[in-house]
Amino acid sequence: VSGLPASIGSALLRARRRPPFILCYHGVGTPADGADPHGLFVSREQFAQHLDTILAEGYTLLTVSDLWSRIAAGETVSGLGAVSFDDAFEQTDREAMPELAARGLPSTVYVATGLLGGPHPHMPGERIMTAQEVRELAATGVEIGAHSVDHAHLSQLGEAAALGQLRSSREVLEELLGQPVRSMAYPFGDYDAETVRSARAAGYETACACAGAGPWEALALPREPVFPSVTTLRLQIKLAGLYGHVHRVAELRGRLRRR
Numbered sequence: 195v196s197g198l199p200a201s202i203g204s205a206l207l208r209a210r211r212r213p214p215f216i217l218c219y220h221g222v223g224t225p226a227d228g229a230d231p232h233g234l235f236v237s238r239e240q241f242a243q244h245l246d247t248i249l250a251e252g253y254t255l256l257t258v259s260d261l262w263s264r265i266a267a268g269e270t271v272s273g274l275g276a277v278s279f280d281d282a283f284e285q286t287d288r289e290a291m292p293e294l295a296a297r298g299l300p301s302t303v304y305v306a307t308g309l310l311g312g313p314h315p316h317m318p319g320e321r322i323m324t325a326q327e328v329r330e331l332a333a334t335g336v337e338i339g340a341h342s343v344d345h346a347h348l349s350q351l352g353e354a355a356a357l358g359q360l361r362s363s364r365e366v367l368e369e370l371l372g373q374p375v376r377s378m379a380y381p382f383g384d385y386d387a388e389t390v391r392s393a394r395a396a397g398y399e400t401a402c403a404c405a406g407a408g409p410w411e412a413l414a415l416p417r418e419p420v421f422p423s424v425t426t427l428r429l430q431i432k433l434a435g436l437y438g439h440v441h442r443v444a445e446l447r448g449r450l451r452r453r
């Protein structure tokens with residue numbers, strides 16, 4: 195964390211507990227046109243470093259659904275975490291999955307079913323996985339979850355249309371995979387109380403938000419977004435559930451300096 199003295203950072207790390215976490219990645223690899231205005235991609239090298247950090251810290255990774263099952267059962271979940279990917283970029287398949295497989299690590303990929311095989315809506319140079327690629331990924335043990343039909347702002351659609359997106363994306367994936375789809379992620383992390391009701395009505399056990407640490411609610415699971423700016427130290431702080439605190443400390447120091 196820039197501007198934060200190393201002594202404070204290491205004190206926070208020493209004081210850390212080991213709450214469960216879900217990391218939210220988008221693309222892994224190098225964007226085809228070299229442009230990534232939204233910071234959606236981390237390099238394969240950086241992703242591999244993140245995995246090695248997670249393992250070196252002694253965490254065990256599960257799929258999102260398996261992590262939630264342990265939390266819901268009241269089991270001890272200290273030291274457990276999950277890695278998730280939104281949007282099912284073809285590059286994520288090619289660049290992230292071999293790094294996970296080499297370490298024997300599970301993950302969860304969230305797929306917008308209406309975009310399969312086509313360009314990403316915000317990075318048209320990048321392709322979304324095809325139905326066949328998603329099926330092959332699921333066969334390797336990767337959990338597949340839904341991400342609406344066309345990557346919609348679900349809270350802005352109206353209840354009937356949002357429910358339609360939630361139901362349809364689940365049905366399409368279950369048909370494609372021949373197995374239950376238990377989890378989804380809200381596109382843009384956009385949801386409200388009505389969206390949560392719709393996600394429940396559509397039959398999901400879990401739905402992921404994007405925001406950082408928060409209460410563990412099944413249909414608004416907190417995730418830590420990971421951008422290219424997430425260094426190893428920042429990742430360690432995120433894993434420790436302390437990122438919000440560090441930001442508040444940094445803000446406070448800034449305010450004090452300006453006085």
Ligand SMILES: [Zn+2]
Nearest residue numbers: 280281381382
């Ligand atoms: Zn998305």
